[in-house]
Amino acid sequence: MKKALTIAGSDCGGGAGIQADLKTFQELEVYGMSVITAVTAQNTLGVQGVFPLGTEAVVRQIDSIAEDMGTDALKTGMLFDSAIIEAIAEKIKEYHWEKTVVDPVMIAKGGETLLQQEAIHALKNKLLPLAFIVTPNIPEAEELSGIKIHHFPDMKEAARIISDSGVRYVMIKGGHHENSPVSRDLLFDGRNFYEYTAKRFVTKNTHGTGCTFSSAITAELAKGADVFDAVATAKDFITAAIEDGIQIGNGHGPTNHWAYRKRSMVK
Numbered sequence: 001m002k003k004a005l006t007i008a009g010s011d012c013g014g015g016a017g018i019q020a021d022l023k024t025f026q027e028l029e030v031y032g033m034s035v036i037t038a039v040t041a042q043n044t045l046g047v048q049g050v051f052p053l054g055t056e057a058v059v060r061q062i063d064s065i066a067e068d069m070g071t072d073a074l075k076t077g078m079l080f081d082s083a084i085i086e087a088i089a090e091k092i093k094e095y096h097w098e099k100t101v102v103d104p105v106m107i108a109k110g111g112e113t114l115l116q117q118e119a120i121h122a123l124k125n126k127l128l129p130l131a132f133i134v135t136p137n138i139p140e141a142e143e144l145s146g147i148k149i150h151h152f153p154d155m156k157e158a159a160r161i162i163s164d165s166g167v168r169y170v171m172i173k174g175g176h177h178e179n180s181p182v183s184r185d186l187l188f189d190g191r192n193f194y195e196y197t198a199k200r201f202v203t204k205n206t207h208g209t210g211c212t213f214s215s216a217i218t219a220e221l222a223k224g225a226d227v228f229d230a231v232a233t234a235k236d237f238i239t240a241a242i243e244d245g246i247q248i249g250n251g252h253g254p255t256n257h258w259a260y261r262k263r264s265m266v267k
């Protein structure tokens, strides 16, 4: 069985972070492992507390996995600060991990900070050069590129700038374009652009969409898919998960990780 690792924050509410990643790995039939960078107290209403674990705890978890089991692909999510990012970058180099998906989580949907401002430099300069693919949403792409994204052509310009950091593929997610009838994501390979478009659903149950999407890419890469097939499957997975989103809690409910497999069983 292929293995996938997530290095991210815990969401006790189960919709985002480590919990969303492991559910996605399971649904896509890879063996899931996790390295926790921070524990959050969180629910569908927002983030009530953030408790980082510190670099030693992160490094020791990575070593435990690498020295025994290894992994076929990995993703990073919430990383909290530059010390944690630098420690992870060193480990990715040490273990020659090539299939690294970086989801540059910065701010929760409710506006709470999940990455310190001081860490953005380390993310760009230490982690992105080691990454296979980076998956920013629109505000994250603005932060990484330094330009404002108003329209689709701006996404292309931002992707070009982010690509200069040395990452192989840039995938900018269009989920934040709320007035569009479609959800249009853009992949850039350093030369050409590829669009992944699906129906946009009007729903408030979008907690964990980015985590779920990037972990689905990771699972597919672990199984040996190329980047285009991995992104296409991840897009189908997240679209189904959003369409069947779950009304749990009083705020932004989670997506439904079971929806994709349920549909393929019905077919």
Ligand SMILES: Nc1ncnc2c1ncn2[C@@H]1O[C@H](COP(=O)(O)OP(=O)(O)O)[C@@H](O)[C@H]1O
Binding pocket: 136, 137, 138, 173, 174, 175, 176, 183, 184, 185, 198, 199, 200, 201, 202, 203, 206, 208, 209, 210, 211, 213, 235, 238, 239, 242
């Ligand atoms: N309302 C929606 N309907 C359909 N797809 C969506 C919707 N919101 C987001 N998506 C898709 O979900 C994925 C995650 O995007 P996004 O929500 O922008 O990420 P993040 O959670 O990091 O902000 C992308 O493929 C995006 O196009």
Ligand SMILES: Cc1ncc(COP(=O)(O)O)c(N)n1
Binding pocket: 008, 009, 010, 011, 016, 017, 018, 040, 042, 077, 078, 105, 107, 108, 109, 114, 206, 207, 208, 209, 210, 211, 212
């Ligand atoms: C621990 C943790 N990691 C990431 C997110 C971002 O979630 P989203 O996927 O909705 O952007 C979150 N809210 N909590």
